Amino acid sequence: MVEKNMKNNYLIYLISFFSGFLSLAQEIIWMRLISFAGMSVPQTFSYTLAFFLLGIAVGAQIGKSICSKNVVSINTLGHIFILIAVVDLILIGLVYWYLNILGISILFLGLCVFVCASIRGIVFPLIHHVGTEQVKAGAQISNVYFSNVFGSALAPILIGFIILDYFNTQQTYFLICFLTLVIGFLCLNAGTVKRVVVVLGVGVLVLVGVSERIILELSKGRWDEGKYPSQIFENKYGFIQVYDDEVIFGANVYDGKFNTDIFKNTNGIERAYLLTAIHPNAENILVIGLSTGSWVKVLSTMPNVKKITVIEINPAYIDLIKQHPIVSNLLRDGRIEFIFDDGRKWIQKNQDKKFDIVLMNTTWHWRAYVSNLLSKDFFSFVSHSLSDTGVIYYNTTESLDAYYTAKKVFPYVYKYRFMILASHEKQTLDFDSVQKNLCNLRDYLTQKNVFLGQECILATNEIMKNPLLSYKEIDFSSLGRKPEVITDDNMIVEFKYGKGL
Structure with a gap:
């Protein structure tokens, strides 16, 4: 059922690593977008995480079904990675269109997270299947899992603390799409599909240079109906929006x-x-x-x-x-x-x-x-x-x-x-x-x-x-009740009596 001639275990480890890294990297970007749209209320974290985990679970089931019914090879993994990149590009395009036409919808953004996670969730069962088919030893299985977990752990550190100091949220999203295409390219056999991937990759790199639009759309009308901020400052710490050259918002909330x-x-x-x-x-x-x-x-x-x-x-x-x-x-x-x-x-x-x-x-x-x-x-x-x-x-x-x-x-x-x-x-x-x-x-x-x-x-x-x-x-x-003491543990102003989603 599975291609027998896996020539390079190191390639599987690399694919497994980037499977985890790119999934968590994209989750961080979606978390950042939803937190911004939701004005940084704490519920945005659990909301995003719920859609992400549900998507991963659904994707894993699809991956399991593919493994049981089809011949799976490294080339198959390449096609899945290409599909992931294309879906991610479609999703960010839909988000821009939705924001521009209909405005902010936390539900729509949550559904985008679900779709993104579902597609990315497909790939790891396939990686595990290909990577451990020839060698069933515990060491081989653990190496595949370790590579994935290591990538997942590294993504929040690298994206959250380093990359977002040099690239904005939109650029980072497209960089993740580009890296996804690169991994897909490495997995593919020579042929027409590879040439298509090269063209698509060049197009994605061009998009990295496009001026910020997603955060701009999420900022529209926050101070004055239909008005965009004149400036946006963005780094790993968050966002600062400037309206009318004197009004300041921090992470989509009035700040002075x-x-x-x-x-x-x-x-x-x-x-x-x-x-x-x-x-x-x-x-x-x-x-x-x-x-x-x-x-x-x-x-x-x-x-x-x-x-x-x-x-x-x-x-x-x-x-x-x-x-x-x-x-x-x-x-x-x-x-x-x-x-x-x-x-x-x-x-x-x-x-x-x-x-x-x-x-x-x-x-x-x-x-x-x-x-x-x-x-x-x-x-x-x-x-x-x-x-x-x-x-x-x-x-x-x-x-x-x-x-x-x-x-x-x-x-x-x-x-x-x-x-x-x-x-x-x-x-x-x-x-x-x-x-x-x-x-x-x-x-x-x-x-x-x-x-x-x-x-x-x-x-x-x-x-x-x-x-x-x-x-x-x-x-x-x-x-309408007795006042309560705010403590580090109860966090009542954020959760019990907070604004919520």
Whole structure:
């Protein structure tokens, strides 16, 4: 039933390796697309994985059926790999068409994952059948399996940590298609099909050079109906979209605007100015999450600041800031240190450092991994990083459970719009002190005052429009339940009470 003359075991090991490598590589790309389309909610991972595993199972059954009914050879494997590449190309074309005509559909993307995995799932039973037919020894079987598992394990590392720093998601997808064609070519006997594969391979390489369209289509209308982003920054850490040259989205979710003008105030920047008024003598500041840099720019105008440490996981934000005069001079301010790291890990590694202000105007409470920055466990770390008079100020993005959680760590918790102000000391806000402190703000490089004369009063009015509510004044009734403590383990803001798909 199976061709008896397998001449080169090493070729089978190579095919088995790339079978696993290319399958997992393509899964990572589909995961990235669906996560982006689903605004990074944690359910996108299990959703994609479910379709992928179901597809692999169906494909394996098809592969088993082929093995039992047909003569299988290395040449057969070549034809299957060519089929896989063609199907992958058709799928990405269908995705572009669907997005362009009908818009985002998580269900449609899931079905594409299923088809992709089903076709790729066919090949490994055939590889195992061909690779172990002549030699039934355990060593031969284990070598075939090891090659496949090794390829599967290497793909997330190579694609996720290296390739996506040099190629965007669409380019990586086409590179995987090209490699699939190469493996198919190596398996084929000489003939017309090989020449067709060469032509197809050249065409796929041309597609690698085509400008990004898939992420562009997924971004359409996120800020304004029918409007595409003017820029997209992409690397292994994620995506940054720019709309109208001032609105920033991170991974398809609103992330801020370029603005420090409290009177223009298109981005709630009075929340940042509150810190300058309530803790005017701050010298050492920690900011977790850079985004547009607008909030860091406001804090940099405080007269007593000696150092601002900014922790940002995505270095592409620096490239973005360089382009915008409102914030670009942050890069020339010697007091500001930019560190590219995970905010939580950095705090854990630097518990000896003390800060007068810790600011986190970070992501939405329903996105994946946000519990790492909203949990009681995390705030216990932050509490030890505050100076005796220090405050932590962070965006709850309307999660009332975040206020309840903060109260379990800090004796004094306040609400300002959707922000939490927490400290070990009581905080007060009065018109005269706010006005005085705002009048003292000045640009560090030019030494020009931010507010002059009557502007100090007007700016104070902007801040005082919203009350600083004590914890007892916070209304939890809209929850319709008792508030709960967010922990690293329960992740309630992501799963139990999250946005979901």
